Amino acid sequence: MKQLDLRRFPGFFAITLACVFVLYAPLMVVAVYSFNESTSITRWGGFSLSWYADVFTGPESPKFQRAALNSLIIAVLAGSGATLIATSAAVAMHRAGRFKAKTASFALINLPLMVPEVVTAVASLIFFTAIGFSGGIGTILLAHLAFCIPFAYLPIAARMQSISDSYEQAAMDLYATPKEAFRLILLPLMMPGIFSGFLLAFIISLDDFLITNFVKGAGVETLPTAIFGAVKQGIKPNIMAISTLMLGVSVVFVTLSWLIGRSGQKTQ
Amino acid sequence: MTGTVISIDRVVKSFGTFTALHEVSFDIADNEFFTLLGPSGCGKTTLLRCIAGFEPVSGGQIRLNGKDIAPLPPYKRPVNTVFQHYALFPHMTVLENVMFGLQRLGWSAMDAQGRARQALELVHLSEFLKRRPAQLSGGQQQRVALARALAPEPRVLLLDEPLSALDLKLRQAVRMELKQIQRETGIAFVFVTHDQEEALTMSDRIAVMSNGHVQQIGTPREIYETPANRFVADFIGETNLIEVPVLGISGGLAEVSLPGGRRVHCPTRLVDGKQGVLSVRPERIDLCPAAEADMIVTAGEQVYLGTDIQLKAHLAGGQEVTVRLQNAAATVLPERGTELGLKLETGAARLLAA
Numbered sequence: 001m002k003q004l005d006l007r008r009f010p011g012f013f014a015i016t017l018a019c020v021f022v023l024y025a026p027l028m029v030v031a032v033y034s035f036n037e038s039t040s041i042t043r044w045g046g047f048s049l050s051w052y053a054d055v056f057t058g059p060e061s062p063k064f065q066r067a068a069l070n071s072l073i074i075a076v077l078a079g080s081g082a083t084l085i086a087t088s089a090a091v092a093m094h095r096a097g098r099f100k101a102k103t104a105s106f107a108l109i110n111l112p113l114m115v116p117e118v119v120t121a122v123a124s125l126i127f128f129t130a131i132g133f134s135g136g137i138g139t140i141l142l143a144h145l146a147f148c149i150p151f152a153y154l155p156i157a158a159r160m161q162s163i164s165d166s167y168e169q170a171a172m173d174l175y176a177t178p179k180e181a182f183r184l185i186l187l188p189l190m191m192p193g194i195f196s197g198f199l200l201a202f203i204i205s206l207d208d209f210l211i212t213n214f215v216k217g218a219g220v221e222t223l224p225t226a227i228f229g230a231v232k233q234g235i236k237p238n239i240m241a242i243s244t245l246m247l248g249v250s251v252v253f254v255t256l257s258w259l260i261g262r263s264g265q266k267t268q
Numbered sequence: 269m270t271g272t273v274i275s276i277d278r279v280v281k282s283f284g285t286f287t288a289l290h291e292v293s294f295d296i297a298d299n300e301f302f303t304l305l306g307p308s309g310c311g312k313t314t315l316l317r318c319i320a321g322f323e324p325v326s327g328g329q330i331r332l333n334g335k336d337i338a339p340l341p342p343y344k345r346p347v348n349t350v351f352q353h354y355a356l357f358p359h360m361t362v363l364e365n366v367m368f369g370l371q372r373l374g375w376s377a378m379d380a381q382g383r384a385r386q387a388l389e390l391v392h393l394s395e396f397l398k399r400r401p402a403q404l405s406g407g408q409q410q411r412v413a414l415a416r417a418l419a420p421e422p423r424v425l426l427l428d429e430p431l432s433a434l435d436l437k438l439r440q441a442v443r444m445e446l447k448q449i450q451r452e453t454g455i456a457f458v459f460v461t462h463d464q465e466e467a468l469t470m471s472d473r474i475a476v477m478s479n480g481h482v483q484q485i486g487t488p489r490e491i492y493e494t495p496a497n498r499f500v501a502d503f504i505g506e507t508n509l510i511e512v513p514v515l516g517i518s519g520g521l522a523e524v525s526l527p528g529g530r531r532v533h534c535p536t537r538l539v540d541g542k543q544g545v546l547s548v549r550p551e552r553i554d555l556c557p558a559a560e561a562d563m564i565v566t567a568g569e570q571v572y573l574g575t576d577i578q579l580k581a582h583l584a585g586g587q588e589v590t591v592r593l594q595n596a597a598a599t600v601l602p603e604r605g606t607e608l609g610l611k612l613e614t615g616a617a618r619l620l621a622a
Contacts, residue, residue, distance in 0.1 A: 169322055170355035172342040174369030174420065184368075188359045 027247060034240035041235050051241040058238060060230065067226035070137060071206055074222060078144035079152070079202035085145075086152035086201075087194055091186070094160045095168075113150045120147055121214040128215055135217015143215045144205040151204045152197035155261050159193025192260050199257035203250050273298045273333060273456045274319070274424050280327035281314055281480075288314045290480045291328065296424070296458060301450050303459045305467040306477035307503070312460045315477075316426050319458065320349050332423060343372070348417035349426040353433060354409050356401035362388065362412050363397040369420040387419040388412075390449060407438045414446075418453060425450075427459045431466060443470055464504050468492065476500050496537065498620050501547040508553075508589050510546045511622060517541070522619040527583045530562050532612065536619035544619045550578065550592040552616035555602070561609025565589055567602040577601065581608060 006012060034052070038045025055061060089109055093102070112120060124143045133139050167189065171181035209224035216225060223246065230239055272295040281289040288311045296302045304312040317323040319330055321342030329336045337345050348369065356365050366387055370380035388394055391411035401409055410430055417425055427446075431439045447470045450457045461467055467474050468488040476483045476491060476499075484496035495501035502509065515523040515531065522536040524546060538544065558564060565581035568588075572578075577599065579591045591610065593599055602608050 164353075164355070166351055166353065166355040167357060169320075169342070170349070170351060170357070171368070173320055173322075173347075173349045174416070175343045175372035176368070177343055180372060185357055 030240050031244045031247065033237060034244040036237055036240075039237060041237055041240070051237040052245075054238045055241050055245070060238065063221070064223070064226055064242060067221040067223045070140075070221065071223040074137065074141050074144055075202045075206040078141055078148050078205040079198050081145045082148035082152045082201040082205075083156075083194060083198040086149050086156050086197055087190065089149075089153055090156040090160045090190075090193075091182075093157065094163075095165065109153055110150050112147045117147075117210045121211040124211060125214045135215055136220050139215045139217065140212050140220070140222065143211050144208060147208075147211060148201035148205050152201040155196040155200060155257065156190065156193040159190055159196075159261070163189050196257045196261035199253050199260070203253040203257075207246070207250060271298055272296065273300075274458075275329070275331040275334075276315070276319075277331060278328040279315065279318060279325050279330060279338075281311070281318055281323060282326045288480050289318070292477075292480070292482055293328075294475055294482060294485055296456050298456055299451075299454045301447060301457045301459065301470055301472045303461060303467040303471040303474045304477060305461055305464060305474050305504075308462055310477040311480040312462075312477050313428060316349075316428055316458065316460050319424070320347060320426050321345050346420075346423045347426060348420060348422040349428065350410075350413045350417045350430045352428045352430065354401075354413035354430075356409055356412055356416070358401055361398050361400060362393065362404070365401065365412055366416045366419050369416065373420060384415070384419055387415040390418065390452070391415045406434055407442065410434060410442065414449070418449075418455070421453075422455060424456045424458060427457060429461055430459075431461070432463075439466075446470060468504070476503060478503070494535070494618065495547060495620065498545055498547070498622075501618070501620060506550050506590060506592075508546075508548045508550060510548065510583075510587065510589070512544055512546050512619075514538075514541050514544045514619065517619075524619060526563055527585060527587070528563050532562060532617065534617040534619050535615060538619060538621060541621070543622045545622045546617045547620055548612055548617045550590040551576075552613040553589070553591045554611045554613065555591070555593070556609045556611040558607065558609040560611060562612050563589070563610045565608050565610055567604055567606050567608050569604070570601060581610070 033041060033044075035047050035049065036045055037048040037050065055064060086109075089105075093106065093109075120143075124139075124146075128135070128139050128142075163186065167185050168181045171185045172178065176184060207224060208222075209228060212222050213225050213228070216222070221229065223242070227239055227242055230236070274296045276292055276294050276296075278291040278293050279289055280287070280291055292311070292315060304315060306312045314323060318325050318338075321337075321340060321344075325338050328338070330338045332346065337347075357368065360368070363381065363384055366384035367377070367380040370383055371377065375383070385394065385397070388397065391414050393408060393411050393415065396404060396408065396412075401412065404412065410433070413430065431442055434442060443466060446457075446459075459467075459470065468491075471488055473485060473487055474491050475485045478499050484491060484500045486494075491500060492504055495504065495507075498509065501507045510527065512524040512526060515525055517523075517536060517538055517540060520535060520537070521533050522538065522544065523531055523533050524544065525531055526546075534546065536544070563583065565583055568580040568582055570577055570579050573595075575595055576592045577595050579593060579601070581589050581591060583589060589610065593601075
């Protein structure tokens with residue numbers, strides 16, 4: 001049978017270009033204009049790093065620094081917590097044999113990926129109000145922890161899939177208790193997946209706006225909500241500088257997550 | 269003085285409604301190379317996993333030096349396994365892999381390293397201590413797995429088809445080496461395989477299994493030359509199975525009527541019966557003039573096998589008989605369609621239950 005070659009389809013190249021343009025042109029504009037000399041966000045006034053300097057030393061810098069610190073703390077804690085839960089879930093799903101509601105468990109773990117984010121946001125807000133939690137770092141952390149679990153779970157489960165249970169059997173055959181077999185054999189073998197899962201959960205938490213905005217309460221800002229707040233009073237080029245910095249961090253982390261996940265796969 | 273090291277006593281294993289092992293019983297002696305041989309699905313690997321402790325038994329006992337180990341988890345059994353795909357820990361070096369069991373037993377790092385080096389010397393892998401398993405060839409990985417399992421000096425070493433992943437030439441070399449290592453260490457080996465040649469060349473004794481039952485236990489020679497039943501005769505090597513009427517049996521000798529009417533005496537374990545099946549190995553049938561023949565056949569296809577030539581022939585009733593002739597200079601091959609006389613060597617035929 002002749003192989004179906006998508007690249008030979010008429011218009012393939014044009015459609016590809018259009019997609020790439022629509023996806024990335026706005027980002028390019030933001031990234032390019034963050035190096036603009038002038039205060040205008042549409043007119044090019046020459047190359048300059050002054051807006052980056054403004055981000056770190058300008059009049060608004062204390063606000064953004066506090067927000068960035070909040071974001072970082074929340075992302076580290078929510079990412080770690082979600083990774084821990086996702087790791088436990090992955091081990092249970094792949095090592096507990098067949099149990100009742102296994103498919104249901106799998107669906108439940110991954111459901112947050114399918115639920116519209118605004119629904120999760122509203123539900124979280126209602127939930128916290130109902131149990132009397134006032135908005136703050138705590139509520140943001142809990143909400144992030146919950147929706148980061150499936151993102152951490154995916155790379156860990158993928159990794160787990162490729163680890164044969166004969167390694168743990170071999171360990172136990174060689175006098176390792178189940179705990180030792182887990183700590184000395186399974187956990188090190190899962191590590192690339194766990195690390196990759198953590199990075200993904202971390203970046204998802206760091207970048208989240210919608211859910212955060214609903215549950216954060218007054219006075220507490222993360223970097224995305226602080227940017228949104230600043231934009232409401234008009235877009236200044238320093239916002240573009242911050243956005244570009246965040247974009248850079250995201251790209252680095254996602255790439256890292258992918259590279260680590262892949263390198264782990266190769267040693268198998 | 270060799271005693272029994274491990275006793276399998278009426279071991280039953282069921283998975284839901286399926287029974288994988290039906291009251292299997294046998295003893296394995298110290299210093300014995302014991303093989304579980306059978307087609308896939310016969311229960312040999314399940315039995316091995318029961319001995320190792322990966323599968324709980326549904327009934328019966330597994331006694332190691334008289335003590336029932338069936339209730340113990342794998343890490344409390346002084347038994348080690350060489351896995352089919354070796355299961356070497358990919359994140360550890362060769363040396364760390366071999367030291368693993370010793371360290372879990374509480375050996376100091378220094379003592380464990382010394383013992384691990386000895387074990388690796390035994391399998392001729394001393395130069396590769398710092399390598400990772402992925403940097404070794406299949407044959408080398410197999411040796412590391414062997415060294416890792418031998419290092420803690422288990423009472424019994426279990427081997428789950430360890431040669432199946434190697435290519436033919438390597439497999440033949442490793443067979444001899446395995447046997448030699450077994451003699452040197454004096455550890456009882458329980459070797460699982462579906463390859464009868466492997467079983468015949470290495471084993472002190474073989475247990476032939478099928479459908480969760482042990483069909484026969486014996487030395488390779490006993491299994492091959494005096495098969496207990498039709499399954500064993502057919503599974504081990506090639507054989508001709510010819511249905512015959514039984515005229516009488518007394519003292520382990522049966523008188524049967526061959527196709528064509530000639531009566532012969534042959535050894536049997538049966539005590540009575542009207543019908544039986546005669547098992548005759550192809551290499552123990554000779555060509556002869558029709559006047560002296562036990563059976564008359566029509567020559568059919570010939571298959572050239574190098575050292576031997578396999579001749580297919582047909583009885584008057586249509587049944588096929590295979591004869592193996594040595595490829596000697598004097599061997600004259602009959603043409604297709606000619607009538608041939610076949611002579612059974614004395615004692616070559618065995619009568620088995622139909």
